[in-house]
Amino acid sequence: MSQTKITVLCENTAGGPMGLMGEHGFSALIEKDGQKTLFDTGQGMTLANNAQVLRINLAEIKMVILSHGHYDHTGGLPAVLHPSRGMEVIAHPDIFAKKYAELDTPGGKRSIFIGIKYSQDYLEGTLQARFKLIRKFAEIAPGIFFSGEVPRETDFEHPDTRLKVEHDGKITDDPLLDDISLLIETDQGPVILLGCAHAGVVNVMNHFSAKTGHKKFHALIGGTHLGFMTGPGQQLERSMDAFDDYKVDLIAVSHCTGQEAASVCYNRFKDRFAFASAGWSKTF
Numbered sequence: 001m002s003q004t005k006i007t008v009l010c011e012n013t014a015g016g017p018m019g020l021m022g023e024h025g026f027s028a029l030i031e032k033d034g035q036k037t038l039f040d041t042g043q044g045m046t047l048a049n050n051a052q053v054l055r056i057n058l059a060e061i062k063m064v065i066l067s068h069g070h071y072d073h074t075g076g077l078p079a080v081l082h083p084s085r086g087m088e089v090i091a092h093p094d095i096f097a098k099k100y101a102e103l104d105t106p107g108g109k110r111s112i113f114i115g116i117k118y119s120q121d122y123l124e125g126t127l128q129a130r131f132k133l134i135r136k137f138a139e140i141a142p143g144i145f146f147s148g149e150v151p152r153e154t155d156f157e158h159p160d161t162r163l164k165v166e167h168d169g170k171i172t173d174d175p176l177l178d179d180i181s182l183l184i185e186t187d188q189g190p191v192i193l194l195g196c197a198h199a200g201v202v203n204v205m206n207h208f209s210a211k212t213g214h215k216k217f218h219a220l221i222g223g224t225h226l227g228f229m230t231g232p233g234q235q236l237e238r239s240m241d242a243f244d245d246y247k248v249d250l251i252a253v254s255h256c257t258g259q260e261a262a263s264v265c266y267n268r269f270k271d272r273f274a275f276a277s278a279g280w281s282k283t284f
């Protein structure tokens with residue numbers, strides 16, 4: 001096998017070098033077997049800037065994978081789609097659903113649109129994206145596995161009930177079946193890359209374990225959604241127990257993990273913990 005490098009390009013916070021910017025969102029570059037694959041694109045305000053600061057040429061990216069259809073993971077698509085090359089974009093078919101967040105504001109509850117801000121026609125027509133929309137677990141490149149829909153099986157991971165979806169004018173809780181993650185085989189063991197883990201980070205680990213037979217994961221990188229826990233149960237504690245059960249050597253959290261949950265993880269895992277902000281990278 002050859003080395004695999006993962007670099008966080010967009011994140012809520014910016015690390016070094018100088019000139020990186022933060023935005024609420026997530027994007028990571030996977031360099032494997034000489035091929036560059038982009039996982040998520042952030043909100044759209046920092047991808048091009050941060051790539052330039054990190055000397056990453058977005059024109060060299062061969063494939064884009066979207067973790068789900070929220071604006072903070074898909075807003076940077078135009079920065080990476082090259083009409084002349086017809087970029088392959090892999091995601092779950094539900095990414096184009098009309099997604100909303102119901103937020104408490106001083107004036108009462110308000111729904112704001114948080115889906116993809118570009119139409120499918122614009123992305124496929126003007127920007128020549130070639131969408132490959134798949135629902136099931138699949139190896140999408142040598143050693144890179146797409147989770148497909150993740151079964152919700154744990155009793156302590158609860159959906160974020162503020163997240164909604166509209167079908168035929170009716171707004172309901174968004175099951176977020178489009179929430180997918182990646183498993184990347186590396187020289188140091190399997191690495192899981194998460195966008196928001198709306199499916200529940202432990203459900204994601206259990207699903208990859210069932211599909212690949214792995215009982216240990218070397219690293220967990222990305223958004224864990226532990227900062228938006230809702231409902232009963234000790235989701236954070238039990239998720240951290242699962243990180244130990246799967247003997248995760250590196251817990252590199254980002255984005256919707258939230259600062260409070262990240263601090264709790266740091267206090268428990270110490271040397272095994274990293275905060276993966278924009279600019280963070282690791283070679284496996």
Ligand SMILES: [Fe+2]
Nearest residue numbers: 068070196198
């Ligand atoms: Fe999300």
Ligand SMILES: [Fe+2]
Nearest residue numbers: 070072196256
């Ligand atoms: Fe997110």
